[in-house]
Amino acid sequence: MGNLLGSWRFKEPSTVEECDSTWGSDSESDEPPASGDDSGISDCVSPAESERAAGDASPQLPESPESVPKMKRSFYAARDLYKYRHSYPNYRKSRQPNEYRNLRFYLNKIPLVPDGIYIEEILTKWRGDYDKLEHNHTYIQWLFPLREQGLNFYAHELTQEEIKEFQSTREAKRRFLAAYSLMLDFYGIKLLDKSGNVARAANWQERFQHLNESQHNYLRITRILKSLGELGYEAFKAPLVRVFLEESLCRDTLPNMQHSVLEYYVYTVRLPATRRRLLRYARQHYRPAHAFLWGPPPAKKRGGSGGTSAGAGSSGIRAPAPTPEQQRRGEEESPYASSGFLNVSTSYDATMCPPDLAPGAGLKKGCSSSSGMSGLEGALVMAGARGERNDYNEIVPL
Template identity: 65%
Template sequence: MGNLLNGASYKEPSTVEECDSTWETDSGGEEEDDDEDGLQAGAEESEGEEQRSEGSQNDSSTSDQNFKPKRSFYAARDLYKYRHQYPNFKDLRCQNDLCNLRFYMNKIPFKPDGVYIEDILNKWKYDYDKLEHNHTYIQWLFPLREQGLNFYAKELTSYEIEEFKKTKEATKRFVMAYKMMLDFLGLKLVDKNGNVSRSANWQERFQHLNESQHNYLRITRILKSLGELGYEHFKAPLVKIFLQESIVENTIPNMKQSALEYFVYTIKERRERRRLLRYAYHYYQPPDHFIWGPPTKQKAQRSKSVKKTIASNRSLKKHVQKSQDAKIEQEQVKARIGSFEEKLTDHTEVETNPETAGSIELVENCKHEMATVTDDDKMVNTELKFLSTHRNDTTNISLYGNKLMEKNTEHLGDENNTNRILVVDAIDEDGKDCLCSLSPGTTAESNTTEENLII
């Protein structure tokens, strides 16, 4: 495969996180606006959340018994090297060898079988038994820059890759070989953009593919080779349909792990990987076992948002309770005013009756007591003067009571003025005379802010 360079510029990754840069440039939703198949946020994402929630409840008995899976470091490191063009390795072979290109030019057969590319494309097509049980042709049909199980096959070199891309005869046969293998897998190529769909015999082939799992290694090689030889745009549609069949349709359930652990990470563009992983996450069950993304930071933000919502709900509850308390106090004020008004009605001769003359003194004492009220509440003194002047006029007393009630109601409806509510206390002396004592009442101030009330 080549020798390691003696440079110190490359550091071998030692963790899965160091191998995976998928979410490094994630903007937290850039993919959703461009996807046409259900990757965007909004209503469909909410539906997906409901599906995952229901599935989590349905599978709770089984998921609790299983350990949460872990990502394979071997797979992550292997795909990291592939995406970064095998750092710290160099070509050792003679650049004029080009055996992979010459094989696709039909000039040499593949070893050890000795079969030419034209024979494979014409005679092996639809021969599923041969394609299944022969394990030496796949390294020649889909060459890589790394050694495979067939030690007769040669690794690609950088120079050979460039020459291969410029040779139309070779690229034409390469696409034909890809179509042949798609048919073997139960798929067909739809257009030049690499879109694929089920073939006519997909049910039979999917069942075989679900049972014959060594073909997942072949698919990984095919995806890698597509990227090496100029067909990177063919990879995402192929990975997407495998995710759909294994996770959504459940026609190839045994492929689920390989599709997420290997197939997705053969794609070099981070954006495409994120889109595919979000698609898989949308349907994956159980949801708490999805270990490939979205990143932890988004989950942490989600958790923080939930906690903030709970705190806001508690604050709102306290605010509602305080409002209820204020309403109760308002009713009490109304009852006191009513009692005061009723008893004053019986004293229409306050000025001439000596037995009730003491009521005037009580009014004066009340005025003196209210002199301590703040400047904003000077209206109380004015209203007390009104009461002294018209103490024998039951009609005006009633109007005053209503006016005072309106003032209290106005204060109660204003959060900023809850400390200016006036409480009326009825005074009953010896069961005969009654007047009011006005004193400033307060309600508990609410610390609830507009921000806390947002849910």
Template identity: 45%
Template sequence: MGNSKTKDKSKPGKRGGTTSYQNSSSDEYEDAWPKPWRSKAERSKNARKYPLMRRWSQKDTEDYRKGYPGKKDCSGTLNLDFYTNSISSRPNGDKIDVIHKKWFGDYDRLESHHGYIQWLFPIRENGMNYYAQELQVKEAEAIKKNPETCGRVLKSYQMMLNFYGMKLKDDETGELERDRDWRQRFHHLNRSMHNYLRITRILKSLGELGFEHLKAPFVRFMLKEALERKTLENTIDSCYNYWIETIKDDEIREELRDFADNIICSDS
């Protein structure tokens, strides 16, 4: 698995390259947020400059953490059918077991294909793929109760971690480590900003499908790489303002904020 690694051919300004897809429903104004490593005065100034963006992000992540108050299920089961390996993703996709077998390590395809991520990581929000369906509560519960579908969710996460240059060291603790090709993959992640929107979706989906425990270790790993090791500095905004905010436990979320602030303060 992962033997078909290919080089990325995306270029700045091209679809699948460094263009930041900020018209996504849940992450639209991500780049407009105040930079967390700036001074408090500068952050406050930017927060006043972008009040709409700040409210948008806060409401988005708060609605997610609260389980989307007032939202009701519909009759569809496309996500459950996909995760039971009964149907293929659309457009131009495949059944999930085939994706795990043939797409793992195919970096060109994982970068340029813009229809699979909504199927692998369904959330209870509209996405950019109109063939996909919002995750329904009944689907999430069915996926969580089935060991086979749970195993597929975990494999989807491992596939995307590999794409980003990371590896799941322990699936019980969620601890991550750098993968073999981390330098190339980190370089790509630093300039492929639409992947930051994908990561927001991945984290939300993990929380819906019974893998909340994997999220905080991912965020902590990203904070270390971005702030301590300076390998993923372009991800800081997303990590600080979005990915931390997907953590459902208040104490863990605050701990991650403090962890980031302490690194920032020690560098200033």
């Protein structure tokens, strides 16, 4: 029996739909109530920015479905994020002995390999050195460890035992959050508070322009988001993903990031309810709207057993033809009438935080920004120790 259990492996999903339970059977439980005056459109920018943009706006011709190239979701991305959200169901022990090398690196006891650089040097001397952060490709696996191998084969994968030890070590968590702040600054973003709220930094224009053109950083951001969840800061993901959604879809400052944020960043979030909120916001502003691939599948829309043909976000299997009664109801009701779009303001300048996205994460609307990282360190470290990291530990489909 022992040998049988030892050789058992979890059967991995074979389709995108099997990887993605975001729009599962419980997907309507967090739908906001419909209101008569809800236009289904939220403000992406502040009123002042809207006025400025009005003078520059040029009319856009609507695109027909036939004029848009056929797209489909990446099975590779869906499977990768499925395994991450499910804690690597077929996880094998790392190739090296469990020496807690990631923890010892964060305790400043060993340098990263192969460069021989200690964590304190990175945190104190690399901040603002954007050329070094851009062109060095060995540090990111050490700063943001995972239970999977990265491009630096000298870096060690995390283990469950090391994760527990890391989360209970105050000094390691303090440096981890400092490393997160350092990378956010590199991307033109600043950390505001202990809940993980973020906003544009003072250098955002220059850094966003670079980030839009330097797309290898999108892989780094995926790793950073995964590592946040592994080391106890799951609640920090949604505010960062929300910023990238807004910048790429609404403000058009990071248009090249659209695919990465929808295909990867959203799906690092472990709570389905939080993913749904992010995707509803994205669907609200995605253009062309009919090309939105990330659900919900038409068959699982509220209001009955379908009758619509398969569309974006579905498996591509054609549903049965609608009956005359179903067709009449479909023509009378807008396809987005029951989609539950959030009608929220998303301004997140230096004095405002993003709206509440992560259940239980303590995000606040309109909260004041911090004056600097020095006053945040103690509170930030405690954020991982209090309860934020347990937001996704309830028994829910991932």
